[in-house]
Amino acid sequence: MTEVANGEGPSTSSSSVIIRDGDNVVMDANGYKSLVTIKKGSKAKVGKVHVNLDPIIGQHYGVQFELGQNGRDISVKRHKSDRAAAWAAWKTVTSERNNSELQDSMMNQGLTTEHIEAMKNANVGGEAIVNALLANSETFEAKTEFSQEKYLKKKTDKYTVRATVERPTARSLAETLFSWRPERIQYMRADTLAMLLTMANVGAHGRALVLDACGGLVTGAVAERMGGFGQVCSACTELKGPATEYVRYFNFPPEVKASIKSPPLSVLLAYRQQCMADAPTEESMAGATSQQKEDAGQNAKSAAGQVNGALTDTDMAPLESNSPVQPVHGASPTQQQQQPEGVLPLPQEQQQQQDSKSGMHLSELRYELGPELKQACSSGFSSCILASPNIDPSVLLRRVMPLLAPSASFAVFSNWMQPLADCMFKLQVSKEAVALQLNESWWREYQVLPGRTHPCMMTSGTGGYVLSGTKAAP
Amino acid sequence: MLCNSQGDVPGSPSTRTIASGDLVIVYERFDSMKAYDVDASKTYHGRFGLFPVKEWIGKPFGSRVYAKSSAGGQQGWVYILAPTCELWTMVLRHRTQILYAADIAMICTFLELRPGCTVLESGTGSGSLTHALARAIAPTGHVHSFDFHHQRASEADTEMKSHGLGELVTVRQRNIEEDSFPEELHGKADALFLDLPRPWKVARSAEACLRPDGVFCSFSPCIEQVQRTCEALAACLFTAPRTMECLLRSYEVSNEKMVVDLARAEEALLHARKRKRSSKDGGSGGFKGRKQKTGADSEQAAPEAGEGASAPTASGVAPEQRLAAQQEGDGKEFQVLALPTAEARGHTGYLTFARRLIDPVLASPPSVASKEANGTSEA
Numbered sequence: 001m002t003e004v005a006n007g008e009g010p011s012t013s014s015s016s017v018i019i020r021d022g023d024n025v026v027m028d029a030n031g032y033k034s035l036v037t038i039k040k041g042s043k044a045k046v047g048k049v050h051v052n053l054d055p056i057i058g059q060h061y062g063v064q065f066e067l068g069q070n071g072r073d074i075s076v077k078r079h080k081s082d083r084a085a086a087w088a089a090w091k092t093v094t095s096e097r098n099n100s101e102l103q104d105s106m107m108n109q110g111l112t113t114e115h116i117e118a119m120k121n122a123n124v125g126g127e128a129i130v131n132a133l134l135a136n137s138e139t140f141e142a143k144t145e146f147s148q149e150k151y152l153k154k155k156t157d158k159y160t161v162r163a164t165v166e167r168p169t170a171r172s173l174a175e176t177l178f179s180w181r182p183e184r185i186q187y188m189r190a191d192t193l194a195m196l197l198t199m200a201n202v203g204a205h206g207r208a209l210v211l212d213a214c215g216g217l218v219t220g221a222v223a224e225r226m227g228g229f230g231q232v233c234s235a236c237t238e239l240k241g242p243a244t245e246y247v248r249y250f251n252f253p254p255e256v257k258a259s260i261k262s263p264p265l266s267v268l269l270a271y272r273q274q275c276m277a278d279a280p281t282e283e284s285m286a287g288a289t290s291q292q293k294e295d296a297g298q299n300a301k302s303a304a305g306q307v308n309g310a311l312t313d314t315d316m317a318p319l320e321s322n323s324p325v326q327p328v329h330g331a332s333p334t335q336q337q338q339q340p341e342g343v344l345p346l347p348q349e350q351q352q353q354q355d356s357k358s359g360m361h362l363s364e365l366r367y368e369l370g371p372e373l374k375q376a377c378s379s380g381f382s383s384c385i386l387a388s389p390n391i392d393p394s395v396l397l398r399r400v401m402p403l404l405a406p407s408a409s410f411a412v413f414s415n416w417m418q419p420l421a422d423c424m425f426k427l428q429v430s431k432e433a434v435a436l437q438l439n440e441s442w443w444r445e446y447q448v449l450p451g452r453t454h455p456c457m458m459t460s461g462t463g464g465y466v467l468s469g470t471k472a473a474p
Numbered sequence: 475m476l477c478n479s480q481g482d483v484p485g486s487p488s489t490r491t492i493a494s495g496d497l498v499i500v501y502e503r504f505d506s507m508k509a510y511d512v513d514a515s516k517t518y519h520g521r522f523g524l525f526p527v528k529e530w531i532g533k534p535f536g537s538r539v540y541a542k543s544s545a546g547g548q549q550g551w552v553y554i555l556a557p558t559c560e561l562w563t564m565v566l567r568h569r570t571q572i573l574y575a576a577d578i579a580m581i582c583t584f585l586e587l588r589p590g591c592t593v594l595e596s597g598t599g600s601g602s603l604t605h606a607l608a609r610a611i612a613p614t615g616h617v618h619s620f621d622f623h624h625q626r627a628s629e630a631d632t633e634m635k636s637h638g639l640g641e642l643v644t645v646r647q648r649n650i651e652e653d654s655f656p657e658e659l660h661g662k663a664d665a666l667f668l669d670l671p672r673p674w675k676v677a678r679s680a681e682a683c684l685r686p687d688g689v690f691c692s693f694s695p696c697i698e699q700v701q702r703t704c705e706a707l708a709a710c711l712f713t714a715p716r717t718m719e720c721l722l723r724s725y726e727v728s729n730e731k732m733v734v735d736l737a738r739a740e741e742a743l744l745h746a747r748k749r750k751r752s753s754k755d756g757g758s759g760g761f762k763g764r765k766q767k768t769g770a771d772s773e774q775a776a777p778e779a780g781e782g783a784s785a786p787t788a789s790g791v792a793p794e795q796r797l798a799a800q801q802e803g804d805g806k807e808f809q810v811l812a813l814p815t816a817e818a819r820g821h822t823g824y825l826t827f828a829r830r831l832i833d834p835v836l837a838s839p840p841s842v843a844s845k846e847a848n849g850t851s852e853a
Contacts, residue, residue, distance in 0.1 A: 017687060060832040062687035062713075076834050083708035164714075167687065169586040191576075191720055194583035198575060201558040203609040204589050227589030229613055407536030407556040421727045421812040428727070431538075434501050434553050435561065438725040438812060441576060446717040446824065448704045453697060455719075470501075470555055473536035 016251070019059050019165060024249040026166035026176050030157045033176040035168075035249055046074075047161045061167035066160060068123060077162075090145075090450040097144045110136030126160025146452070168249050170197075170221035177217060177246065178460075184245070185214040186389050187415055189463025191443040193218065197225055199437075199468035200383045201409035204229035209381040209403060211235055211265070211396065212243035213388040218413075219243050219260060220250045222385065228255035231372050233381065235265040240388065265399070267367045268377055272403055275378040380405025387413040393423040393467065401432060406473035411466055420467040433469040440465050491532050492554060497637065498535070499561045501553040509557070509565040517542075522550025530554055557637075559605040569626050570599040573669070576722040577693065577822055578606045584827055585665035585689045590614040594659060594666045594683055596650040596676070597621040598630045603667070608634070608642045617642060618659060622649035654679035661685060668692040673699065674706035681710040686832035695823040703826055712828040719824055725812040738805030 019025065019038060027036040029047035036044045038057060043050040046067060055074055056063055064077045111133055119129050133155050134140050140148060166172045174190035196218065202208055202225045212218040212234050219234040226232060236242045242262035250256075369377070381404050386396055393412045404410060410433070414420050420438055427433045441463055445456045492498060496512045502521055510518060518525040523541025530539055535556035540549050555561060560575055573581070581603065587593065587610035598604055598621035607617045621627040624647050631645035648656070651672050663683045668676055673692040680690050690712060692703050700717055707715055733739040 017685075059834055060686050062829060062832045063834050076836060078834055078836060084705075087705045087708050167586075169588075171583050171586050174583075190583065191580060194579035195576070195722075197583065198579035198606065199560060201560065201609075204612045224588050225610060227614075229589060405536075406534040409558055409560070417725065417812055418810075421725065422810050424727045425729060425810040435504065435507075435555070438727055440723040440725070441579075442721045442723050443580075444719055446700075446719070448700055448715070448717045448826075450701070450705075453701060470558075470561070471536055472538060472553055473534045 016253070017061050017167065019056055019061060019063070021057050023251050024168055025061075026168055026172045028164040028166055029161055030163075032179075033166075033172075034180055035173075035176060046163050049161075056165055059165070061165060064162065064164050066126075066162050068125070087450055097142060099143070099147070101142060102139055108138045109133065110138070126156065129159045130155045168251055170217075170224050170250075173220070173246060173249055174217060177215075178463075185217050186387065186413075187462075187464065188214055188217070188387065188413060189441070189443065189460060191441040192413065192463040192466060193221055195439065195441050195466050195468075196385050196387065196411045196413055197221060199409065199411040199466060200385045202226065202383050202385070206382045207231045207233070207376040207380075207405075208383040208385065209233050209235060209268075209376075209400065210243075210384075211237075211240075211386045211388045211391075211400070213240055213390065214243070215245040216243040216247040218385055218387045220247045220252075222383075223247070223252060223256050223260050224250060226256075226259065228253070228259045230259065231376055232260045233268070233373060233376060234260060234262045235268060236262050237265050237391075239391070261370065261373055263367050263369060263373060267369060268373070268403055269399065271369055271374060271377045276402075377403065380408060382408050384408060384410040385413070386410070389414040389416070389419075389464075393419050394426050397423055397427075401471065404471045406471060408471045409468070410471065411468040413464055413466055415462075415464050417465050420465050424467055424469075427469060431472060432474075433471050436467070436469040438465065438467050491534050492530050492537075494531060497557050498530075499555040499557050499565060501555050507561065507565050509562070510554075518552075520550070520552055522552060525552065559609050562605055563602045566600055566602060568600050569629065570597075572600045572602040573693065574602075574722070574819070574822065576720050577825065578603055580718075580720050580825060581667060581691055581693075582606055582610045584825070585667065585691055587611055587615075587665060591664040592662050593617045594655055594663045595619040596648075596655075596668055596670060597623070598627060598645050599669065601630045601633055601645075603669075604630065604634070604643060604645070605637070605639070607667070608639045612642050615642070615664075616644070618655075618663075619643060619645045620648040620650050620655070621645065622647065622651070650679070651675045655683050659683050663688055665689045666691070671699070672702075674702040677703070677706035677710045677712075681712065681830065684830035686830055688830045690826075690828045690830065692826045693823045694826070695821070697824065700824045700826055707826075707828045711831040713831050715826065715828040717824050717826045719821070721819060721822065724815045724818065726815055727810060727812050729808045730811050731806045732809050733805055734807045735805035738803060740805075742804040 021038060021040045023038050025036055025038060027034050027044075027046055032047070034045065036046070036053075038044065038053055040054055040057060042052070044053050046053070049067065051067060051074055053074070055076055056065060059076060065074045066077055067074055115132075116129060119132065130152070134152070137151075140151065143151065170193065171190060174185070174188070174193045177185045178187070178189055200208070202222050204226050206226060207230055208222050208226065210219050210222055210232065216234070219232060222234075223232045234243055244262070247260065384400060384404055386393065386400065388396065393414060397410070397412060412420060412423065417438070417440070424436050424438050427436055443463065444459045447454055447456055492512055494512055494514045498510050498512055500508045500510045500518065500520065502508070506521065508520075512527060512530060514528040514531055516527045518527055520541070523543065525539060525541050530537075533539065533554070536553065538551050538553050540551045543549070559578075563572065563574060563578070566572070585593065587607065589611060591611045592615055593607050593611055595604060595607060595617060596619070598619040601619075604617060604619050607619075611617060619630070621630065627645050627647035634640060634643040634645060650668075651670055652675075654676065660682045662685070664685060665688060666680050666684055668680070668691070670676065670692075673694060684690060690707070692700075694700050694703065704715055704717065
């Protein structure tokens with residue numbers, strides 16, 4: 001009700017905070033997160049069991065429920081703010097007990113597996129089982145308060161499923177995918193995604209160019225931040241089809257969906273080339289800068305062709321055409337995607353492809369750029385995120401740079417530092433970009449409890465590296 | 475200017491050229507940037523010379539502009555960049571301690587901000603975060619920012635307006651710890667951020683302001699503050715508390731000469747010594763080669779290329795020279811290497827997040843406990 005009263009923005013209207021039939025949600029079951037689609041009348045997986053989630057349709061996001069022991073009945077719970085009492089209690093705890101007398105033995109627990117199974121079948125509820133376990137434990141009383149609490153939590157997690165339904169956002173999806181399917185998102189951690197969005201200056205009314213090998217997570221995160229204002233151009237290559245898998249999990253309203261376009265990168269580059277042909281002065285300048293960027297050996301060879309201002313096909317040829325293994329025209333999408341991304345287009349090989357205008361694929365030529373993308377191509381993108389760590393960032397950035405507006409912010413993600421360091425050095429030398437930074441985000445969580453505050457034991461070692469900078473005008 | 479807030483897409487700063495009255499970031503080198511209001515009648519005095527500002531007019535943002543003249547006959551240059559929140563954070567005048575990129579990125583993402591959101595902030599401080607919040611909720615959301623310091627609040631308010639963010643941000647003077655957030659904001663906030671010495675005093679007010687499932691965040695340098703804040707949150711209608719720390723580990727990149735052929739390097743060194751003995755001013759040993767610089771632009775080349783690097787390393791060495799050095803046969807090779815910056819921020823603060831509880835639609839009649847809960851939720 002409160003959210004209806006305030007009509008300040010389209011995306012905070014009540015509809016997006018209420019769970020609807022057909023929504024994709026993040027399901028947190030005892031701390032384990034997964035992605036689930038809510039469909040009236042059908043079952044979805046929660047924890048280890050499949051249940052009908054009809055009772056949560058119409059609930060507010062953030063709703064909690066418990067599963068019955070039969071794994072069927074779900075009961076929506078009112079959140080209890082009972083931690084206050086726990087805080088007060090823990091503050092006075094000064095345990096004198098220790099575990100010096102504890103013996104590890106199978107006999108410590110009086111209940112047998114058969115007992116427990118019987119209770120489960122009788123559907124007495126998780127709480128009852130846990131209470132029975134406590135009552136039949138020889139050692140529970142002797143444990144310290146701290147380990148009693150741990151024991152209790154462990155058993156509760158085992159015999160009850162408490163789930164929370166989270167609204168899918170860039171944050172919740174990034175965290176879920178990082179713990180659930182990290183390989184699908186190139187092991188990009190949520191804090192690193194946050195850095196990319198910030199360093200690339202993603203915001204409403206921008207024109208963002210994204211190369212997303214993270215299954216659409218980055219594309220979705222950019223689209224969420226822009227909320228349908230401006231253009232999200234998630235360019236695809238022959239190596240990587242359009243990144244859409246996780247975009248749909250954001251439950252975007254139509255206006256946001258409409259702001260996302262997935263043209264082939266080569267089409268963008270071809271259109272850009274066409275624009276520059278109309279403005280000869282600009283062209284020769286761009287030619288000069290791309291020349292600077294080349295490596296020494298290549299530089300010497302190709303300089304002659306570039307001094308006169310003509311951009312060689314080397315610079316503008318579609319990325320895919322340089323791939324040693326050329327995808328066959330009729331190849332099925334799956335076949336193309338199976339092609340390892342590790343097969344990289346190397347700068348040297350571009351030389352051999354010098355006059356390969358025919359390298360463009362039929363499907364790409366058919367892609368019709370809309371007026372917004374044409375506008376973006378001709379005046380340049382204002383933000384750029386490259387999250388395709390299996391393509392050498394130097395190669396990729398060189399290709400993409402002509403598409404960026406002067407003073408555009410860009411951020412490049414990689415799991416490895418060295419390719420980004422090389423790329424940064426090349427940019428320093430060519431002076432194509434300024435305000436360059438190579439960063440790694442460091443992140444750790446804390447357990448905060450009375451008398452027991454400390455960093456969490458388990459943490460991820462790395463979430464990837466980010467090279468960021470601002471494009472200098474040519 | 476900031477946040478692409480000026481009108482529709484074709485008019486945004488990146489496609490527009492520089493005009494009088496624009497805010498630009500003058501980029502001298504990686505460790506030297508300044509915010510500057512473009513005024514065609516003025517001259518910009520920088521470390522690389524005097525720049526007639528009228529020459530900047532009509533140039534695209536991101537352009538390199540040259541000094542009129544400078545000492546030593548070398549012509550200096552700077553870049554004039556379009557302002558972004560990140561650049562602004564680097565150049566702004568500190569009225570207080572400020573939040574930096576890593577924390578700002580975390581806060582915007584973990585508060586789940588998107589266009590249309592209403593965000594509350596206290597205190598405003600130097601407005602470093604405020605700009606990023608505005609960018610994230612533009613063009614349809616709003617940031618209500620409060621600072622207990624009169625001058626700071628009014629300065630920040632003026633600044634927001636001059637940056638074209640007046641429609642998106644309201645800065646007011648108010649002591650949030652003592653007086654809480656204004657009642658008219660109850661139940662209106664999608665997200666709320668506190669950077670206060672005693673954030674626990676604001677837990678109740680935060681509970682009242684946040685919508686169901688809205689996100690709370692508090693930034694505190696000390697763990698004792700975190701402890702008390704978490705305790706206060708536990709007593710209010712909040713769930714899923716999380717405390718975290720995030721930092722940026724920054725790397726310097728430079729091109730360093732490394733011995734790759736030990737025998738050859740030793741030989742070259744012996745040679746050099748012999749030559750030095752025979753003629754007193756001869757011999758350029760391999761080590762001196764480290765200070766090579768790139769051709770005509772040498773004046774600024776070294777600092778320029780050394781983004782993040784401070785020492786006079788060979789960072790400005792062009793690839794051609796790199797190749798030449800290898801062919802010298804001194805057994806050394808240039809390699810691009812990354813090194814964590816010597817001085818790094820070790821701690822900024824702890825971020826504590828929590829979510830406002832919701833009132834679920836229950837099938838069974840509400841219990842006594844839930845009535846209590848209703849009483850404390852917003853009216």
